[in-house]
Structure formats: C-alpha cells, structure tokens
Amino acid sequence: MRNFNYQNPTRIVFGRGTIAKITDLVPADARILITYGGGSIMQNGVHDQVMEALKGRDVLEFGGIEPNPTFETCMGAANLCRREKVDYLLAVGGGSVIDGTKFIAAAAKHEGGDPWEIMSTGGACIQSMLPLATVLTLPATGSEANSGAVISRKSTEEKCVFGSPGAYPRFSILDPTTTFSLPTNQVRNGVVDAFVHVVEQYATSDNGAMLQGRLAEGVLQTLVECGPTTLAEPENYDARAEFMWSATMALNGLLGQGVVSDWATHMIGHELTAFYGLAHAETLAVILPGVWRANLEAKRTKLEQMGSRVFGVQGAEAAIEATESFFHGLGMPTRLSDHGVDAGEAAARIVERFEARGTVLGEGKDLTPERVGEVVKSRA
Numbered sequence: 561m562r563n564f565n566y567q568n569p570t571r572i573v574f575g576r577g578t579i580a581k582i583t584d585l586v587p588a589d590a591r592i593l594i595t596y597g598g599g600s601i602m603q604n605g606v607h608d609q610v611m612e613a614l615k616g617r618d619v620l621e622f623g624g625i626e627p628n629p630t631f632e633t634c635m636g637a638a639n640l641c642r643r644e645k646v647d648y649l650l651a652v653g654g655g656s657v658i659d660g661t662k663f664i665a666a667a668a669k670h671e672g673g674d675p676w677e678i679m680s681t682g683g684a685c686i687q688s689m690l691p692l693a694t695v696l697t698l699p700a701t702g703s704e705a706n707s708g709a710v711i712s713r714k715s716t717e718e719k720c721v722f723g724s725p726g727a728y729p730r731f732s733i734l735d736p737t738t739t740f741s742l743p744t745n746q747v748r749n750g751v752v753d754a755f756v757h758v759v760e761q762y763a764t765s766d767n768g769a770m771l772q773g774r775l776a777e778g779v780l781q782t783l784v785e786c787g788p789t790t791l792a793e794p795e796n797y798d799a800r801a802e803f804m805w806s807a808t809m810a811l812n813g814l815l816g817q818g819v820v821s822d823w824a825t826h827m828i829g830h831e832l833t834a835f836y837g838l839a840h841a842e843t844l845a846v847i848l849p850g851v852w853r854a855n856l857e858a859k860r861t862k863l864e865q866m867g868s869r870v871f872g873v874q875g876a877e878a879a880i881e882a883t884e885s886f887f888h889g890l891g892m893p894t895r896l897s898d899h900g901v902d903a904g905e906a907a908a909r910i911v912e913r914f915e916a917r918g919t920v921l922g923e924g925k926d927l928t929p930e931r932v933g934e935v936v937k938s939r940a
C-alpha cells in the first residue's frame with residue numbers, strides 16, 4: 561500500500577426530507593447565490609423545498625448552467641457574485657451545476673489576469689474561493705464530495721479539469737427522492753460514471769491495498785445490483801438510496817488512497833465530449849474496454865480479481881466482456897459508431913491535441929498520444 565494523507569471535509573446529510581436541514585447549515589448572515597441548471601429543479605419540487613428552507617434569508621439565484629458547464633456561462637455568475645457581494649454559493653442540481661459552481665467560487669475571487677488561468681493551471685493559481693455547498697439531484701460524478709471540477713470552453717472546444725482544497729463543498733444534501741424525476745438515460749449515465757470512477761482507481765497495477773480493493777468491489781457490486789433495479793423501478797427508494805451513496809463513495813477520494821490510479825479513460829473521454837458532444841458517461845463506456853486491452857498486462861491481476869469477485873467470471877478478457885455486457889444491459893452503447901462518430905477522425909483530433917499538450921496517460925504513464933490514437937480507433 562502506498563503512503564497517503566487523506567482528509568475529506570464535506571459533511572454529507574443523507575436521506576428523505578433532508579433539504580430542510582439547509583436552514584441550520586448555511587450561516588444565518590450569508591448573502592447566498594443559488595445556482596441551478598436548465599430547470600429540472602422547478603418541475604420536481606426541489607426548488608420549492610430549497611426556498612422554503614431559506615425563507616427570510618438573503619438569496620439571489622442564477623439558472624442556466626448547462627450540462628458540461630461552460631466557462632462562458634459560469635463567468636456570468638462569477639461577475640454577478642462580485643457585483644452583488646455574494647458570500648456563499650448553494651449549487652442545486654447534478655455534477656454540471658456543482659462543477660460550474662466550484663468554478664464560479666474560484667473565479668469570483670480571482671484577482672488579475674485571465675480567469676481561464678484557473679483551468680489552464682489545473683487550479684494551482686487559486687488563492688481563495690467562496691464557500692459552497694450542494695443539494696445533489698443526480699448521482700454520478702461524486703462532485704458533491706470532492707475537490708474537482710470539469711469545465712468546458714465553447715470558443716476553443718476544450719474540456720479541462722481543476723482541483724483545489726477550497727472546492728470541497730461545506731456540506732451536501734443527498735435526498736434520494738430528488739432523483740425520482742431523472743430521465744432513464746441520466747440514471748444509466750450515472751451508474752456507468754460511478755462504475756468507471758471505481759475502476760479507474762481499482763483496475764490498475766496491483767500494489768496490495770487489500771482493503772481498498774474490497775471497498776471498491778463493494779461499490780461495484782452494489783452498482784451492478786441496484787443499477788438495473790433503479791432503471792426498472794424509478795420510485796424504489798432503497799435502490800435510489802444505494803445508487804446515490806455508491807456514486808458518492810466512488811469518487812469522494814477514499815478509494816484512491818494507497819493505490820495506483822489510472823484516469824486515462826476519463827481524459828480521453830473528455831476530448832470526445834469536447835469535440836463531439838457525447839455525454840460524459842457515454843464517452844467512458846466507449847473508451848474503457850480499449851484502455852483496459854491496451855494495458856492488459858499491468859491490469860491483469862486486478863481485472864481477474866474483479867471478474868471473479870464482481871461478475872463471477874474467470875480471466876481478464878471475460879471481466880472486460882462482463883463489464884461491457886453490464887453497460888449494454890443498462891442501455892449504454894460501447895462503440896463510437898453507435899454515436900455516429902468516425903473513429904479514425906476522432907483518433908487524429910485527439911492525438912493532435914495530446915501531442916500539442918504533451919499529454920501522456922495511464923497508471924504507468926505509457927499511453928503516449930500515438931497509443932491513445934490506437935485505443936480510439938479500436939472502439940470504432
């Protein structure tokens with residue numbers, strides 16, 4: 561097991577009826593900006609519950625944060641924060657609203673220079689951020705309990721990641737009933753995203769870390785069990801609750817301690833979203849089997865272990881096939897052609913970009929741009 565230094569400061573308030581707890585969790589004298597997306601919270605009663613909990617408080621609102629939140633939109637909110645002297649952000653929505661709000665929190669405090677610097681330095685330039693908290697309505701990204709965010713820039717077709725300790729939400733409300741209104745494809749995306757978060761920290765070169773392995777397998781098994789139930793029975797509270805907590809556990813940092821992480825699938829996937837607009841999880845389902853096969857020898861022990869403990873199959877190749885079948889069972893395609901994307905063209909664009917940035921991926925830092933191109937082509 562590798563050395564680690566782990567602290568996750570986000571308070572999780574979980575369960576039915578917990579939105580009302582916001583009253584006690586947000587400082588009484590805060591000037592609050594509620595951020596949200598395209599309006600799902602207006603239809604499913606979540607907005608009403610948040611406003612009820614904040615009755616009598618100093619509240620402003622900013623809506624319209626889009627899926628794959630953009631620098632352009634979020635800068636509008638950052639400027640509003642400066643103008644209106646907002647001192648607390650409450651993100652109400654899925655990963656995009658939460659990520660967008662993390663960027664807003666950093667950009668509102670960014671002094672001098674181009675705020676895109678927050679992204680181009682991966683967060684290293686951040687001196688301070690506004691405090692933020694969340695009401696999660698879509699289990700998937702883990703953003704409700706981690707310090708990362710992914711922001712897109714329309715003008716340059718880029719999608720970049722930043723992280724900073726100040727981006728951990730102060731608290732996150734996880735009420736599984738808020739997810740009853742999710743469309744089927746968002747549930748499917750959420751299960752796949754959470755699954756891939758676990759395996760990017762698990763199906764890597766083996767370095768012992770037995771407990772981390774068992775914890776990861778527990779999350780995978782829970783997703784394999786509750787994912788299909790959640791799709792089949794949208795108002796099954798227990799399945800929703802298991803799914804929601806699994807997605808948080810998948811990327812709150814715990815599973816990544818002491819082990820070797822990969823993240824190649826995510827980094828390649830972000831380019832597919834940037835260039836072709838595929839949903840985040842759609843990109844992961846396409847790329848993951850290619851990354852696994854490209855680095856099969858390094859990953860063999862863990863893939864075999866996952867195969868036997870999670871899917872009850874023998875061998876690394878059987879584990880990869882079982883994972884693809886699981887995705888297909890959720891209605892998730894795993895080929896670029898399923899999305900009408902030409903693999904040769906996508907490979908060329910991604911290789912060019914990774915070469916320009918000097919990007920090398922994989923847990924062994926041996927997925928060169930050229931090898932990434934092969935991975936993408938293999939997923940035609």
Ligand code: NZQ
Pocket residue numbers: 596597598599600601604625626627628629653654655656657659697698699700701702703706708709710738739740741742743746749750753811826840
């Ligand atoms: O915008 P609204 O109207 O709210 O609708 C959203 C959106 O259209 C809808 N939705 C959310 N909750 C709902 C709901 N509809 C009905 N009922 C509800 N309860 O779902 C749509 C998708 O929402 P979005 O937030 O985009 O999805 P997700 O949570 O999957 O977030 C994806 C983003 O997170 C990034 C991705 O790259 C992508 O930009 N990620 C962030 C990570 C992190 N911060 O740690 C890690 C991930 O790997 C990922 O990269």
Ligand code: ZN
Pocket residue numbers: 701753756757826840
């Ligand atoms: Zn993800």
